[in-house]
Amino acid sequence: MRIAFTKMHGLGNDFVVLDTRENAMPAMGADTVRALADRTRGIGCDQLIVLENDAQATVRMRIYNADGGEVEACGNAARAIGLLLKERATIATAGGLIATQPDAKGIAVDMGEPRFDWDAIPLAYPMDTAAMPVGWDVLERPLAVNVGNPHVIFFVDDADAVPLETLGAQIETDPLFPDRINVNVASVADRQTLHLRVWERGVGLTRACGTGACATAVAAMRSGLTEREVTVHLPGGPLFITWGEDNRITMTGPATEAFRGSFDWGDYA
Ligand SMILES: N[C@H](CCC[C@H](N)C(=O)O)C(=O)O
Secondary structure (H helix, E strand, C coil): CEEEEEEEEECCEEEEEEECCCCCCCCCCHHHHHHHHCCCCCCCCCEEEEEECCCCCCEEEEEEECCCCEECCCHHHHHHHHHHHCCCEEEEECCEEEEEEEECCEEEEEEECCECCHHHCCCCCCCCCCCCCCEECCEECCEEEECCCEEEEEECCCHHHCCHHHHHHHHHCCCCCCCCCEEEEEEEEECCEEEEEEEECCCEECCCCHHHHHHHHHHHHHCCCCCCEEEEEECCEEEEEEECCCCCEEEEECCEEEEEEEEEHHHCC
C-alpha cells in the first residue's frame, strides 16, 4: 500500500505528516513510528503527525515522538497543520482543543490555558511547581508547567553553557516525572526576550519546541521575570508568545512545507 506524506517543520523541529482523512491507513504501531522517524533508514523526523477526521474540530492531530510514544501536544506541528489547512482551523489533540489562523508572522495558535498543579504536570508527589526543591548537577529549583504536555523549566545565566545533551536524558526519565518530561533551559535577556534550549521527551535535543516556548514563557511571566508578551529565541529561530488576561497562551511563528513523497507501508510496518 503506497502512503503519501508531507515533510514539514517549524523552525527546524521537523515532522512527517500523514493525512488519513480521505485515505485510510493501517493502525500506527510504535515500531512503525520509530522506523519512519529514523534519520538513516527512514524518512526522518522529530515527530510523526497523523491527521484524522473529527466530529468537533476541523481535524484531529495525533502526535508520535521519534521514540514511538504517542503524546498530547506539539506546538510547532500545530502551526504546520495550520499552514496546510490555510484558513482558520480548530485542531483536536489529546492535550485539548487548539485553534490556528494565518498571521503576518506565519501561523498564530491559541494553545489554551496552562496548568500548574503538581498532579496536572504530573509529578510523582506534591510540590510547589513555582519553585521545586530539586536539582540535577548545575540545574536546580525549576518550575513545572503543563501546556497540554509536561514541561520542567530551568532559568540559568547562560543556557548555551549547560550540558543539556547529558542532563536532558537524566531529567527526562527521573521518577519525579511519571509521564517523563520535556526539559527546558532558558536565559532571560530582558523583560521581552528569552533564549531557550529544549531536550524533548521521546526525541532529545531539537531545533525548536513550540510547547517548550509556551511553557517557558509562562514560567518566566509567572515568576515576574518578563512581561506577558515575549520573543523566545530557540536554536532554529524565534517564536512570539503571549499569555493573555483570559489565561490563554498564543504562540505565533513560521511553518514550512519542505517536500512531499510516498512510501510503501510494507517497508515500515
Ligand atoms: N516531545 C514533546 C512533543 C512535541 C513537542 C514539540 N515538538 C513542540 O513543538 O511542542 C512531548 O513529548 O511532549
